[in-house]
Amino acid sequence: MATIRTGNRSALLIVDVQVGVVAAAGDISRQLDHITFAVRRARDAGVPIIWVQHDDEELPRGSAEWQWVPVLAPQVDDIRVYKQHNSSFEQTTLEAELAARGVAHIVLCGAVTGWCIRATAYAALERGYDLTLIGDGHIAKRLDTGEGTVVEADAIVREFNAVLPWLSYPGRRNRVVAAAELVW
Incomplete structure (x- = not known):
């Protein structure tokens, strides 16, 4: 059974x-x-802000594609976490960063819905964190299933926004809200 995080820090x-992650996502303005x-x-x-940045063979650290999109820029006091797997928790410093700040509630946004957002959301809940997904703040790419079917990006976002609130984990709360509804 997962540890239930205590406290009320978010x-x-x-x-x-990142530039290379969202390049094929269409209009994400x-x-x-x-x-x-x-x-x-x-x-x-x-509220602490944690920027999770992926790197691998296709997205080498320091490359132009690895950089944050130009409208987003971490500040010096923000926390940086680097990952090489879909979940932001796997083999990263994320849990230590959250623990050092007494965080029990994660507000999640970013890219890409079908992979890293989904994996991070499930991992957060499995590790005992409360979770709020910013429903209008995650980015998907259309998915070719390889079977002659394409799932459009907006359908992937809608599906995850609909499914997440129904996930049940003991002692944890999870929800989806619009960015404008966030209350810190």
Whole structure:
């Protein structure tokens, strides 16, 4: 059974909104506006902001594709976590960073819904964190199933927004809200 995190501290977790990750995602200006809004609100409330950045053979650290999209920029006091797997928790410093700040509640946004956002959301709940997904602040790419079917990006976002609140973990709360509804 997972440890249930105590306390009421929150952190904003922004995952993989990197040039090379979102390049094929189409027009994501609306999602970027919502993520930027959430960052601004978190800063105003003194909520820790954690930027999770992926690197691998296709997305080498330091390359142009590895960089954050231009409208998003971590500040010096923000926390940086680097990952090589879909979950932001696997073989990273994320849990130590959260524990050092007494975080029990993660507010999640970023890219890409079908992989890293989903894996990070499930991992957070499995590790005993409460979770809020910013429903209009995660980015998907269309998915070719390889069977002659394509699942459009907006359908992937809608599906995850609908499924997440129904997940049941003992002692944890999870929900989906619009960026404008965030209350720190």
